[in-house]
Amino acid sequence: MIELIQFPWSPFCLVQRRILEFSGAKFKITNLPSTSDRSLIWKLTNEQYYAVPILRDGAKVIYETGDDTQDLARYLDAKLNLDLFPAQREGEQTILCRYFEHEVEALGFKLNDIYFKEFVTKADQVGFIRHKERKFGRGCLDQWRAQQKDLVKQLEQKLAPCEQMLVHTEFLLGDVPLFVDFNLYGMVENFLFSGHYQIPKSLPNLREWYQCMKTIRLVS
Numbered sequence: 001m002i003e004l005i006q007f008p009w010s011p012f013c014l015v016q017r018r019i020l021e022f023s024g025a026k027f028k029i030t031n032l033p034s035t036s037d038r039s040l041i042w043k044l045t046n047e048q049y050y051a052v053p054i055l056r057d058g059a060k061v062i063y064e065t066g067d068d069t070q071d072l073a074r075y076l077d078a079k080l081n082l083d084l085f086p087a088q089r090e091g092e093q094t095i096l097c098r099y100f101e102h103e104v105e106a107l108g109f110k111l112n113d114i115y116f117k118e119f120v121t122k123a124d125q126v127g128f129i130r131h132k133e134r135k136f137g138r139g140c141l142d143q144w145r146a147q148q149k150d151l152v153k154q155l156e157q158k159l160a161p162c163e164q165m166l167v168h169t170e171f172l173l174g175d176v177p178l179f180v181d182f183n184l185y186g187m188v189e190n191f192l193f194s195g196h197y198q199i200p201k202s203l204p205n206l207r208e209w210y211q212c213m214k215t216i217r218l219v220s
Ligand SMILES: N[C@@H](CCC(=O)N[C@@H](CS)C(=O)NCC(=O)O)C(=O)O
Pocket: 010, 011, 012, 013, 050, 051, 052, 053, 064, 066, 067, 068, 069
């Protein structure tokens, strides 16, 4: 059985989880014991990788080989016949995913992280704060909390082009879901993870798309 090794709130993990659910395949989720304990991933990848998510499928272990690769999604796509990466949409998907994983993600995770005490265990909170502050500077979580309204506004603006696309089609690139839809879904789901936010009212088509993406299943 395929195993997804992850954190529940991670945008990149939420992408893979939704693809697995969509596929209807049986899979197992393993959450790492703490945000700073990457020893399971380190061991499984022969000391090549420590980020989440990774996949284990029997003897195979799949991890991202580059910053903007989609090795996990492509593995699931091929294995489970999902058709999420049609050749003729490859360029558009690459461009859009970079936007989602960088511009959208950068706002969504900050807005979720400010509520970290509600989803990170007490024992793990110091590790979580240290991890954030080492990358974003001392007091970053307090700064994001103070900037919350502005960050939501910025996110709304970043999502506006997706709203424009979804006025015309049910999914981002047409009438079937492609990898871009799952990719954006993961970023949006991370933003919503704390339960303190909603998709802005100015984005009604995105709201509708999100509800659909949350439950959509492959019909084979
Ligand atoms: N491009 C990678 C990004 C993965 C990533 O950035 N994961 C984060 C958690 S959301 C992580 O584990 N970063 C390394 C760390 O926290 O030390 C993917 O799509 O999986």
